Amino acid sequence: MHEERAVVERIRVRYGETDAMGHAYYANYLYWFEQARGAWCRANGFTYRSLEQQGFKLPVVEVGARYRGEVKYDDEIAVKVWVSEMRRASIKFEYEITNESTGVQTTTGFTWHVVVGETMKAVTIPSFLREKIEPPVQ
């Protein structure tokens, strides 16, 4: 549940993710956050898809992002992602993006997710998921 358990996902910026200003359009960072979350799950022994197959979803209930630096077409970015907080039924991911093509740290952000069951109602985070997120001390 800490930054030391962060996972880094590398993404090459698509042409279709830029806008007429010549930079990546601000909404696309949220796609990259999502891709990085998926990589975080995979690195921690499960997939978000498998969660859904078990009847749980993690819709986003809050997002924040501060845009810094430049990200352009064909730049390779590294999205560092980690779980920074966990409550009874919700989880916070944080993100730090570095533009590897320029070496500059750029956008940072976070997302809060609520864990819901089949009826989209919030549920206590199931223990198998809690242990993935915060492994018990050995």
Added chain:
Amino acid sequence: MHEERAVVERIRVRYGETDAMGHAYYANYLYWFEQARGAWCRANGFTYRSLEQQGFKLPVVEVGARYRGEVKYDDEIAVKVWVSEMRRASIKFEYEITNESTGVQTTTGFTWHVVVGETMKAVTIPSFLREKIEPPVQ
């Protein structure tokens, strides 16, 4: 089922729909085609959503588009859409886009859809839909 029953949907181009070339990115036309199809349904007495609620879906099985002229941020485009062909289980929509901000006809395209039921298998177009698409001669 003919061009004279065409519907026109007006759309203002979003900044996020442009790319670093300064024009609308080519994939976004497919979103506009879809919005125009939805408008066509509404103009013909039903909604695509209601179709899905009745257990039918119209996934796209083929798309074609020829890009002409320029479409930029904040341009208002008019997407003319009509059903040009109907078979036992499939429907073809055609599209002509005019850039109303410049007066130039730009992209044209088509989509073929197959009508599927709940299990995503092709089904004969139900008569209530067939009559919407090709009203019986009075």
Added chain:
Amino acid sequence: MHEERAVVERIRVRYGETDAMGHAYYANYLYWFEQARGAWCRANGFTYRSLEQQGFKLPVVEVGARYRGEVKYDDEIAVKVWVSEMRRASIKFEYEITNESTGVQTTTGFTWHVVVGETMKAVTIPSFLREKIEPPVQ
């Protein structure tokens, strides 16, 4: 510069804006915020495009959104947008989205923009823009 000068932009949700959860994907709200900002400009006597033609851009430097309620395909949403703050070189827009198809107020959010000139450096908000945003008391 206050909520009473808010503008409302109506948008119908595209199928391509939904995701496998059946709701609008969280990044798409940022496109809708942008469309609403453009409408705000137009309602206040200028266009964002004209700003760019005069050499100014308003890149987003921060975004925040709290997602509430449900927004699904074909829902019509009303995005209320207003300028809530203005500093020497930056502007804050706020947003409140109501799902008009269900009557429920859903997502709220804000964006901070910095005003930059041709070289993408922050500049003092030019007076003609400042007066659009905060009209002098008559």
Added chain:
Amino acid sequence: MHEERAVVERIRVRYGETDAMGHAYYANYLYWFEQARGAWCRANGFTYRSLEQQGFKLPVVEVGARYRGEVKYDDEIAVKVWVSEMRRASIKFEYEITNESTGVQTTTGFTWHVVVGETMKAVTIPSFLREKIEPPVQ
């Protein structure tokens, strides 16, 4: 210029690329085609970005796609891409997508591009680019 010089680009499907039908939305394949084109360029000793820096652009003038099979969230797809035709000022790319998560070949497509110079006018394909696309026989 033939299929034997094809390049394969692997892409994991994002949640935001799916729609309420549970499959990838049809417009997103055009983003994947673009990403694969970029990979093709890179595998052939240049980048599309470098082309633009030299004053050339390759806007899409025509696209076609036939959608087959299913592509869902988290599936890993392999986009096979090659140049299938070259004329004085235009280039055709073809694409074949295999869903590696299911082993099924799915969508195929093509894009035609015209080579333009700084003023967006068609130009003869420059020899350095022609040689990348169709290497001289040794």
